[in-house]
Amino acid sequence: MRYALKAVGPDGRVESLELQAPDRDAAVRQIEGTGYTVLSVRSRNGMLGSRRLARERFPLVLMSQELLELLRAGLPLVEAIDTLAQKERHEGFRAVLESVARVLREGRSFSVALTQFPQAFPPLYAATVRASERTGDLIPALERYIGYATQLEAVRKRVINASIYPLLLLAVGGMVSLFLMLYVVPRFGRIYEERSMDLPLFSRLLLAWGQAVRGHGVLVLCLLAGAAAGATAFLRQSRVRAAIGNLLWRVPALGERMKTYQLARFYRTIGMLIQGGMPLVTALEMGADLLHPVLRLRLAAAARAISEGRGVSQSLDANRLTTPVAIRMLVVGEKSGNMGEMMLRIAAFHDEELGRWIDWFTRLFEPLLMAAIGLVIGCIVILMYLPIFDLAGNLR
Numbered sequence: 001m002r003y004a005l006k007a008v009g010p011d012g013r014v015e016s017l018e019l020q021a022p023d024r025d026a027a028v029r030q031i032e033g034t035g036y037t038v039l040s041v042r043s044r045n046g047m048l049g050s051r052r053l054a055r056e057r058f059p060l061v062l063m064s065q066e067l068l069e070l071l072r073a074g075l076p077l078v079e080a081i082d083t084l085a086q087k088e089r090h091e092g093f094r095a096v097l098e099s100v101a102r103v104l105r106e107g108r109s110f111s112v113a114l115t116q117f118p119q120a121f122p123p124l125y126a127a128t129v130r131a132s133e134r135t136g137d138l139i140p141a142l143e144r145y146i147g148y149a150t151q152l153e154a155v156r157k158r159v160i161n162a163s164i165y166p167l168l169l170l171a172v173g174g175m176v177s178l179f180l181m182l183y184v185v186p187r188f189g190r191i192y193e194e195r196s197m198d199l200p201l202f203s204r205l206l207l208a209w210g211q212a213v214r215g216h217g218v219l220v221l222c223l224l225a226g227a228a229a230g231a232t233a234f235l236r237q238s239r240v241r242a243a244i245g246n247l248l249w250r251v252p253a254l255g256e257r258m259k260t261y262q263l264a265r266f267y268r269t270i271g272m273l274i275q276g277g278m279p280l281v282t283a284l285e286m287g288a289d290l291l292h293p294v295l296r297l298r299l300a301a302a303a304r305a306i307s308e309g310r311g312v313s314q315s316l317d318a319n320r321l322t323t324p325v326a327i328r329m330l331v332v333g334e335k336s337g338n339m340g341e342m343m344l345r346i347a348a349f350h351d352e353e354l355g356r357w358i359d360w361f362t363r364l365f366e367p368l369l370m371a372a373i374g375l376v377i378g379c380i381v382i383l384m385y386l387p388i389f390d391l392a393g394n395l396r
Helices: 024-032 046-056 060-072 077-087 091-105 110-115 123-135 138-195 201-215 217-236 238-250 252-275 280-290 293-307 312-318 324-336 339-395
Strands: 002-008 014-020 037-043
Touching: 002 024, 024 037, 060 077, 060 138, 077 091, 091 110, 110 123, 123 138, 123 252, 123 280, 138 201, 138 217, 138 252, 138 339, 201 217, 201 339, 217 238, 238 252, 252 280, 252 293, 252 339, 280 293, 293 312, 312 324, 324 339
Parallel strands: none
Antiparallel strands: 002 014, 002 037
């Protein structure tokens, strides 16, 4: 990253300087090493770099897998991070790894180094490493996080794959409808207008649209493009997405599935943290960000109840953070003292349940979507040809 600095030079004059450095501290040390006294430091692309890094998604799972193999091979942690930095081709990712290695050389812990780069290492990852530092088992901690991230990615890909074909149908149907409305309908309208035919109501409306497109085609296209751009910008706003999410939560069947998905992800996270040695209440606080705001409030009440000495299964069930299957497995986990593993089993069970529901919903939704698209296109075609059918009937 590039930094702009104001510093007092060896001759006493204030100078403005620019340099490339992994982070702010490195930039200050580099300038002070040449005899300057730094007055202020400003990142030229710090915010942009952080956003770009977050948008490009730091390859955390891949980096963790490579780090795990290097640690298994016997390399010290600092050397392993240095090795990963040397092989990294992406400039931003390489700078992050170099900075982590520098912090480790300064004698600070790995978790502290990770927390300085939240755009690359999420709090859950840093918490997993921090829990492992108490017992010195970094390798098992990395294995648990890799398994956790792999399972979440598998569920996410399953949802994405299920939505590809419906989105493709919508795109193709939309393009065909636009082609009919912007190209075919105006030409049919011209034919009917020249012959002064008596048209049905809906055909007259279609003819009026064709006349508007024929007379103001550029304006219509600009309006459609503007509407599409406005809708995209509107949907990108976090408040709008949150409002849409709240509406979906109120849909009976869909809202229940969304709750189950969030609870499955929550149980998987808590189970991984408990297995890593983190206290239960602390793990619950770490997993709160994974939940919908409504469930987050319930989790806070459940955490207070657990802190007061109540049972885990009783507290979660009283605050409606369980399912019929989860409550039974939580009771078994309490009795056996293996709550972490039991939460992972709960998450695995609900992931499979969600997968079956997604498959069923896809098989039902795709034919309905095809029928709806065919109905829209068919209505447009029928309205275009309806006057011709009437004319043919009159000729008979």
